[in-house]
Amino acid sequence: MATDPIFDPALLSKYDVSGPRYTSYPTAPHFQAGFGEDAWRRHARTSNDDPIPRPLSIYxxxxxxxxxCFYCGCNRVVTRDRSKAEAYLQRLAREVEMQAALFDRDRRVTQLHLGGGTPNYLDAGQLRDLANLLRSGFNLATGEEREFSVELDPRHADDALLRELVAIGFNRVSFGVQDFNPVVQEAINRIQPVERTVAVIEAARAAGFRSVSIDLIYGLPKQTVEGFAATLDTVTAIRPDRIAVYSYAHLPETFKAQRQIDAADLPTPATKLALLGTAVEKLAAAGYRYIGMDHFALPGDELVRAQESHTLQRNFQGYSTQADTDLIGLGVSAIGRVGDCYAQNARDLLSYYAAVDAGRLPIAKGYVRTAEDDLRADVIQELMCHGEVVFAEIERRHEGLDFRAHFTDALQRLAELARDGLVELEAGAVRITARGRLLMRIAAMAFDEYLARPREQQVAKFSRVI
Ligand code: SF4
Known part of the structure; x- marks a missing residue:
């Protein structure tokens, strides 16, 4: 799937509906409170007995x-009281102890991701303590194969911190930028001068990070096509290995911070679409390849190579090159996955602390996938990572499956998308076209059994495609 996406405004407008991002299947809103600590412990221990236990990933x-930031929709706590970080790290230490006891020590951690919030709210010493803590409980990989990444706020990063993170073992970093236009930065309450950001990115490279990513957002208040084009020019000149361009979803009823944004300052739907079109055009012109969803990467990047070699994965961190790993989620709201089950920690600090202080894993809900979920997750992963599903390949992996008979409804739904030129339906395969690439989750949604349920059984609200 090496073709650049074709930006087709009419098609994008027609299919600008709400839909999951498929970092898991089923998606997190389907997790159930009936799944708790005991179930996770059972699944974790069982995973050690696989003939070849999967490597581990930690979030x-x-x-x-x-x-x-006024656009924020993350699970975060805004505070300047630094003592709160110490209290949190103490709980993390206890959680690491409990989780580490469940997994055989010889299972290597090949993927580690620090996300937030703001991981560099912690100072260099606290980040080192956290790394030592993880190392005391788990077998962290030290070779080139490791993918240890950290999200950093450039406003709070300096040379010393970057060098410390590399010394700890991190080799990938992503920086939140969103938009360099000062007018937009003021409207989103995130003042981040371009000179400072560029200097921090250069310092990250000099410190030894082997991959740098930048996150942008389109659809923010006061954003204009000209202003965003200038941001894209600045960003592509920096040549980060990866660029993510996310769509801003204005949901002030759900995310309190967004109530600070005056809806009148938001771009119109036509402008928002033009902002996306500008990003697609400029990134392609600058030599970036489209991976899928919001992600672009330089041709030599591992994500591009993984896509070419058909080994790309999609997980809770987005796209990844790491083959099937078991994921341990640590900290408030973190999600883990072992084999066929997911578990999510309590989403608020009080519940998280109460569970850990009582010596319990702070798992609030989870889900055990059925064989049908596994099959559909496989199909959706193929579409989201590689833009095609070859029926015979899926049949080979799922014994006794007759793809066409099993997915009659999904194929009917895809027939309409095929009429619009979003996918091509062949006798033994479905392929997303260049025109449909920016709408890949629409094709994936055709295989989502949960979305096909009656409206009153729907449990989730999802972001729109554009
Ligand atoms: S730094 Fe990130 S998590 Fe924190 S408020 Fe801003 S957008 Fe939200």
Whole structure:
């Protein structure tokens, strides 16, 4: 799937509906409170007995931020009281102890991600303590194969911190930028001068990070096509290995911080579409390849190579090159996955602390996938990562399956998308076209059994495609 996406405004407008991002299937809103600590412990221990146990992946959520960005929809706590970080790290230590006891020590951690919130709300010493803590419980990989990434706020990063993170073992970093236009930055309460951001990115490379990513957002208040084009020019000149361009979803009823944004300052739907079109055009012109959803990467990047070699994965961190791993989520709201089950920690600090202080894993809900979920997750992963599903390949992996008979309804739904030129339906395969690439989740949704349920049984609200 090496073709650049074709930006087709009419098609994008027609299919600008709400839909899951498929970082898991089923998606997190389907997790159930009936799944708790005992179930997770059972599944974790069982995973050690696989003939070849999967490597481990760890996600650590650091929820604190010192300043509220008005567009924020993350699970975060805004505070300048640094003692809160110490209290949190103490709980993380206990959680690491409990989780580490469940997994055989010889299972290597090949993927580690620190997200937030703002991971660099923690200072260099606290980040080192956290790394030592993880190392005391788990077998962290030290070779080139490791993918240890951290999200950083450039406003709070300096040379010393970057060098410390590399010394700890991190080799990937992503920086939140959103938009360099000062007018937009003021409207979103995130003042981040371009000179400072560029200097921090250069310092990250000099410190030894082997991959740098930048996150942008389109659809923010006061954003204009000209202003965003200038941001894209600045960003592509920096040549980050990866660029993510997310769509801003204005949901002030759900995310309190967004109530600070005056809806009248938001771009119109036509402008928002033009902002996306500008990003697609400029990134392609600058030599970036489209991976899928919001992600672009330089041709030599591992994500591009993984897509070419058909080994790309999609997980809770987005796209990844790591083959099937078991994921341990640490910290408030973090999600884990072992084999066929998911578990999510309590989403608020009080419940998280109460569970850990009582010596319990802070799991609030979870889900055990059925064989039908596994099959559909496989099909959706193929579409989201590789833009095609070859029926015979899926049949080979799922014994006794007759793809066409099993997915009659999904194929009927796809027939309409085929008429609009979003997918091509062949006798033994479905392929997303260049025109449909920016709408890949629409094709994936055709295979989502949960979306096909009656309206009153729908449990989730999802973001719109554009
Ligand atoms: S966008 Fe990021 S840095 Fe800003 S408040 Fe939200 S979590 Fe914190």
């Amino acid at each position: 650590v959520h650091i929820p604190f931020c010192s300043n509220p």
